[in-house]
Amino acid sequence: MTADMPLGNDPLSIRRRIEMMEKVLERSFVIPGINRPVGLDGIIGLVPVVGDVISMAMGAYIVWEARNLGLPKWKLLRMAGNVAFDSAVGAVPVAGDLFDFMFRSNTRNLRIIKKHLDKHHPADRIIEQ
Template sequence: MASDTFTGDRAATNEFLREMTAGMSHQERLDQTRWLAHMMDDKFSIPGTNFRFGWDAIIGLFPGVGDAVTSAISLLIVHHAYQAGAGPLTLARMVGNVGVDLIFGAVPLVGDVFDAAWKGNRKNMRLLERHLAKQAEKQRR
């Protein structure tokens, strides 16, 4: 019974994502991905330093729930890449970046420092940028 509920919740989430991102252009996907990466990885800075961190490190301070929430947000970038036609290898790398962030970020305190330094959302944004640049190059030929 619990698995039916989980499957139903996952289906509802997938449908919500499809409806929310339906009809977006590649540029709109890239703009949203850049915004998300900035908010999650680089929004704030420590005065007098070049060190930047985002909501990922802050929300991750809440044990268990925080890392699950930030991973769900990070998966939106992966969803955009999937919708933009990214290949399986690119998608696997992106999911791997989210997984590394989730696993290492879950370690109390040390994981929060890791979250601030890893910047998996920015890594995934760059993977999407590269994919879209290659796609644009193929279309120009």
């Protein structure tokens, strides 16, 4: 992926924005020694209250972009449920922070969006390596 964020409203631009956001939130860098990718979602979740609110807002952005793609309401509710569940459990001190590193709501939501786009916009399908 390039460093430039696509600004268009076409499905391919929205897909790339969502993929970039998911990568930043879930897989920005690898923790040395355990070789586990982490992102901003887990890191800012360590900050009590404010970190969880920011993390939830960034997850809600992905749901908003999915709404712009025209996903059905039941898929949007499922995605919102993923974000809400991640935020609710992530708000628990210590155990919630560990949970944030394991439960990747944004990755789950990206998977829902990709399935929808591959079915309804096959011309924008990206072959992953």
